[in-house]
Amino acid sequence: MADSKGIAVSSYFAEDLARLYEQSPLHVVLYDPQDMVRYANPSHCIDFAMARDVPISWSDMMRHSFANKVGAAIQTDDIEAWLISAKARRGKLPFRCFETDLRNGRWMYITETMDEQGWMLSVGFDITALRTNDRSLRQARDGALRAAQVDTLTGVSSRAHVLEQLDLRLNQLRSNQQPCGLVLLDLDYFKKxxxxxxxNAGDEVLQRFARLVVSSLGRNDGFGRIGGEEFLLLFPQATPAETEAKVQAILELVRESSPLPEVPRFHHTCSAGLTMLDPALSSIENMRNADRALYAAKGAGRDRLMWA
Ligand SMILES: Nc1nc2c(ncn2[C@@H]2O[C@H](COP(=O)(O)OP(=O)(O)OP(=O)(O)O)[C@@H](O)[C@H]2O)c(=O)[nH]1
Structure with missing residues (x-):
């Protein structure tokens, strides 16, 4: 039986699908909302030299891939910086696709489909033999997209990309009542x-700050640089209490950090303005609320959060 949602499932659907995935040359991987691999089919595990029975996160899978020269051909000399920039684009929108090459020389077309709970299905297929003539053109297009979506200095989402995520979360709130915390985060006394x-040291502080914040975030959380030393955070599915706890944890991490190795006694802080997305308001109006709260946090002495 078919309907607008596709062919209706048989009671054997899950079992049949799993059996076919086991045999398929496709790379099939299912990630949970914490970005742990919950299922990876043999084809993927062989190319990534992964044990099937050891739980692994996406980040650790990529570190393993990089360190052992297996799986994805990651072009970098700093895998942690690469991960930050890859995470700026990963799991932020309901669907994306891209081409990538493997260490064994094959080319894969990867699709990532995500539901609102944050489960992600990644399906990759071998396109080594396809349209090789146009490949450099397609790579140039992907590179341009990456450049538009990632902030050059810090590797986190660009202003445009994080604002696109804000619009998406606002739509999800309007259609499915999915709450979302919105936070403006600003470094204190950055001019000083x-x-x-x-x-250059200021740039380094920004880079290390971004890296620290990313380390505390989930895959679906949004994090982008929207101006010089101002950042926007999105916490989809989070309650006000959860949003506040996440921001308190970030303030604490920053307070304890020592981002300039050549000046170990240097410490700094940041301030935050929080609001829960309001479906009746536009993105700009929601941002304005968070901005007012940030301004109040600055006025009250900095190194703190305030609610709108
Ligand atoms: N190093 C560096 N500095 C930047 C960058 N973008 C903006 N800035 C600087 O960030 C500073 C921001 O200063 P202010 O807006 O006065 O804010 P602040 O000194 O952090 O003060 P409060 O926010 O009130 O705590 C300015 O001096 C900008 O020149 C950047 O990419 N790198």
């Missing part, structure tokens, strides 16, 4: 850091 230690 630049003035005291120089602009």
């Amino acid at each position: 850091i630049n003035d005291t230690y120089g602009h």
Whole structure:
């Protein structure tokens, strides 16, 4: 029986699908909302030299791939920086696809489909023999897209990309009542850091700050740089209490960090303005609310969060 949602499932559907995935040359991987691999078929495990019975996160799978020169051909000399930039684009939109090459020279077309709970199905198929003539053109297009979606200095989402995520979360809230915390995060006295230690040191503080925040986030959380030392965070599915706890944890991490190795006694802080997305307001109006709260946090002495 077919309907607008596709062919109706038989009671054997899950079993049949799993059996076929086991035999398929496709790369099939299912990730949970915490980005742990919950299922990976043999074809994927062989190319990534992965044990099937050891739980692994996507990040660790890519670190393993990089360290052992298996699986994805990751072009970088800093895998942690690569992960930050890859995470800026991963799991942010309901669907995306891209081409990538493997260490064994094969080319794969990867599709990622995500539901609102944050489960992600990744299906990759071998396109080594397909349209090789156009490949450099398609790679250039992917590179341009990446450049538009990722902030060059910090590797987190660009302003445009995180605002696109904000619109998506607002639509999800309107259609399915999925709550979402919105946070503006701003480094304190950043001008003084630049003035005291120089602009390069200021850049380093921004980079390390971004890396620290990313380490505390889930895959579906949004994090982008929207201006000089101002960042936007999105916590889909989070309650107000969860949003506040996540931001408190970030403030604590930043407070304890020592981002300039050559000046170990240097510490800094940041302030945050919080609001829960309001479906009756536009993206801009929601941002404005968070901005007012941020302004209040600054006025109240900084190194703290305030609710709109
Ligand atoms: N190093 C570096 N500095 C930047 C960058 N973008 C903006 N800035 C600097 O960030 C500083 C922001 O200063 P202000 O807006 O006065 O804010 P602040 O000093 O952090 O003060 P409060 O926010 O009130 O705590 C300015 O001096 C900008 O020049 C960047 O990419 N790198």
